[in-house]
Amino acid sequence: MVQVAALLQKHPDLEIASETDNEIVITGWIQIARIFNDFPIVKNVQLEITIPIAQDCFPYVKDTGGHIDTKYPHRYLSGRLCLATEIDLRLHFLDGFDLLQWMDDFVEPYYYSHDYYQRFDCYPFGDRQHDHLGAIQSYCDWFATSKMDTVTSILLQIEANNHYRGHHLCFCGSGKKMRDCHGQQILYFYQYPQLRSQLISDLNNLRKELQELDNERNRSSSK
Amino acid sequence: MSISERQNDILDIIKNLDISPTMYQNAIEKYNHLTTYLEQHGYAVTMYPQGSFALGTVVRPIHKGDDASYDLDFIYQVSSSKKSTTPKELRDEVEAVLRDSHLYDDRLVVNDECFTIEYADIGGIGFSIDIVPATAEDEGKKLQLKSESPHPELIDDSIAIPKSENSRYSWLTNNPKGYKSWFTSINGPYAALNRDEVRKTIFAQNTSLYNSVEDVPSDLERSPVQRVIQILKCHRNVYYSKLPEGKELKPISAIIGTLVTQVAEKQSPTTGTFELLQCVLSELRVYSEQLTSDQSVFKQAHPGKTLLTREGRNWVLRNPANPEDNLADSWNKNPRIAPTFFKWLACVYGDLISSLTLSDDEFRTRVAGALGDKQVRHVWGKKYEKVPTSTFTASSQTKPWRNQ
Numbered sequence: 001m002v003q004v005a006a007l008l009q010k011h012p013d014l015e016i017a018s019e020t021d022n023e024i025v026i027t028g029w030i031q032i033a034r035i036f037n038d039f040p041i042v043k044n045v046q047l048e049i050t051i052p053i054a055q056d057c058f059p060y061v062k063d064t065g066g067h068i069d070t071k072y073p074h075r076y077l078s079g080r081l082c083l084a085t086e087i088d089l090r091l092h093f094l095d096g097f098d099l100l101q102w103m104d105d106f107v108e109p110y111y112y113s114h115d116y117y118q119r120f121d122c123y124p125f126g127d128r129q130h131d132h133l134g135a136i137q138s139y140c141d142w143f144a145t146s147k148m149d150t151v152t153s154i155l156l157q158i159e160a161n162n163h164y165r166g167h168h169l170c171f172c173g174s175g176k177k178m179r180d181c182h183g184q185q186i187l188y189f190y191q192y193p194q195l196r197s198q199l200i201s202d203l204n205n206l207r208k209e210l211q212e213l214d215n216e217r218n219r220s221s222s223k
Numbered sequence: 224m225s226i227s228e229r230q231n232d233i234l235d236i237i238k239n240l241d242i243s244p245t246m247y248q249n250a251i252e253k254y255n256h257l258t259t260y261l262e263q264h265g266y267a268v269t270m271y272p273q274g275s276f277a278l279g280t281v282v283r284p285i286h287k288g289d290d291a292s293y294d295l296d297f298i299y300q301v302s303s304s305k306k307s308t309t310p311k312e313l314r315d316e317v318e319a320v321l322r323d324s325h326l327y328d329d330r331l332v333v334n335d336e337c338f339t340i341e342y343a344d345i346g347g348i349g350f351s352i353d354i355v356p357a358t359a360e361d362e363g364k365k366l367q368l369k370s371e372s373p374h375p376e377l378i379d380d381s382i383a384i385p386k387s388e389n390s391r392y393s394w395l396t397n398n399p400k401g402y403k404s405w406f407t408s409i410n411g412p413y414a415a416l417n418r419d420e421v422r423k424t425i426f427a428q429n430t431s432l433y434n435s436v437e438d439v440p441s442d443l444e445r446s447p448v449q450r451v452i453q454i455l456k457c458h459r460n461v462y463y464s465k466l467p468e469g470k471e472l473k474p475i476s477a478i479i480g481t482l483v484t485q486v487a488e489k490q491s492p493t494t495g496t497f498e499l500l501q502c503v504l505s506e507l508r509v510y511s512e513q514l515t516s517d518q519s520v521f522k523q524a525h526p527g528k529t530l531l532t533r534e535g536r537n538w539v540l541r542n543p544a545n546p547e548d549n550l551a552d553s554w555n556k557n558p559r560i561a562p563t564f565f566k567w568l569a570c571v572y573g574d575l576i577s578s579l580t581l582s583d584d585e586f587r588t589r590v591a592g593a594l595g596d597k598q599v600r601h602v603w604g605k606k607y608e609k610v611p612t613s614t615f616t617a618s619s620q621t622k623p624w625r626n627q
């Protein structure tokens with residue numbers, strides 16, 4: 001609630017539209033005035049922000065002003081914006097969620113990326129692939145590797161091991177001790193339980209996705 | 224809010240990217256020095272500028288966001304005939320002459336088809352001279368070109384230049400002098416209308432360089448036609464620098480210059496810079512229909528629109544001075560060039576025409592997006608700015624994602 005008050009103070013054209021035991025809905029306008037690569041964007045956008053009361057969920061945004069092109073790849077049919085992967089968000093807010101920072105670091109960059117993309121056909125900061133491959137890209141960034149098998153090896157072993165042991169061999173398969181290799185990045189998943197549960201849920205989703213692909217392939221080959 | 228004040232402010236940015244009188248004088252001195260050297264050593268050549276330096280449409284290119292140097296192009300035309308030499312011999316002969324001088328040997332960069340002499344920076348801005356060897360085109364070829372050309376009177380200036388393909392040399396017809404005559408025949412009436420005023424302004428701003436208005440070189444005068452070409456080139460440089468593969472997609476200056484001049488030909492020479500810019504953009508927007516519609520449908524819908532055509536599947540923009548030169552050649556090799564070109568022109572319209580009637584802040588944002596925020600800030604300071612923009616920290620450069 002304190003964070004909501006700070007948000008309304010920073011963006012005076014926002015107001016609380018409704019409030020229940022489960023969520024707070026905020027509607028109105030915010031001004032975006034950002035610059036990247038010598039290219040400025042200054043605009044007012046109309047949006048609806050839904051903030052779940054539950055500790056574990058991130059808020060989400062709906063484009064109510066029709067600013068986001070319906071053909072833009074990162075927009076749900078409902079108008080909900082695809083700000084980032086869950087794991088990107090969790091890694092960003094390790095020590096607690098901050099509504100103002102979330103606006104600055106995810107909502108505003110989202111609108112900026114959209115306008116930049118419409119004009120230049122490319123994302124100023126890149127984008128994530130759709131579905132769970134996007135999450136894998138987030139892990140690749142975090143573990144500073146572009147190799148799929150390295151990152152899946154790390155993820156599977158974090159899932160399988162309940163404790164961090166720095167003197168053991170690193171999960172990446174380098175043959176080095178963990179503390180001399182990916183130790184620092186892996187340790188986070190044991191220090192912050194929400195990261196590890198996100199990782200396990202991402203792996204489960206990925207398995208489901210691969211299973212569906214497999215089923216489809218079997219179905220089409222049996223025909 | 225005054226539209227004409229805003230237009231002048233945009234022009235101030237373009238003027239800042241134009242070659243300065245000091246820079247121009249410097250380039251001319253270097254050019255004179257080179258021609259004197261050649262004369263003194265008994266080489267029977269003529270050197271003359273070609274391209275944007277000859278046409279008065281130079282703009283400073285941007286290089287990865289920073290200011291880069293001006294490239295000035297020259298033709299080095301030998302007096303011996305095309306029949307008496309081969310393309311390779313001519314090229315080697317010119318290289319030997321330039322190497323012969325210690326002054327040029329040090330700064331000479333040898334490319335397949337031209338030689339570049341790089342000069343030290345002046346006031347932080349460098350320039351380089353590109354020299355293309357050439358000989359007069361032979362009479363038989365000229366007769367053939369005349370029979371194919373809508374402007375046969377321009378053909379006598381045709382030259383042949385050594386063209387390299389996989390280090391094999393052949394002759395390529397070119398006609399920069401003829402092109403300049405064509406350009407001047409259309410630009411002349413525009414330039415004549417505001418000449419006195421333009422010259423007075425240049426003199427007033429450069430009294431340390433010139434003793435009187437008469438001393439101002441006519442090459443520094445800029446007509447609305449030249450300004451429109453410069454505006455489009457500046458916008459192109461910034462826009463395409465941000466596109467992935469922008470270098471391959473960027474329209475060459477000759478396409479921009481030729482299209483603008485062709486549109487200007489049909490307008491009254493009293494047309495002002497922004498009026499002409501709007502004309503050019505509106506006219507060219509019609510041509511974008513050729514991206515999707517069948518050529519016969521397009522011809523029927525727009526019988527007079529013949530500046531930029533499609534023959535079969537190919538885009539064609541004839542060089543007015545050389546019927547063998549299709550300026551849109553590269554468009555037919557990379558199918559993304561044409562759609563990107565028309566999308567770019569739509570951006571120019573939004574940035575520099577539609578923006579003129581928006582709020583101060585929106586106007587500034589669009590022009591800064593068009594010509595670069597740094598450049599606009601350099602010339603305008605904080606004018607029109609209501610909300611300062613903030614940058615993205617590394618951790619706020621976040622990536623959008625969609626889960627189905």
Ligand SMILES: [Zn+2]
Nearest residue numbers: 170172181182
């Ligand atoms: Zn490792």
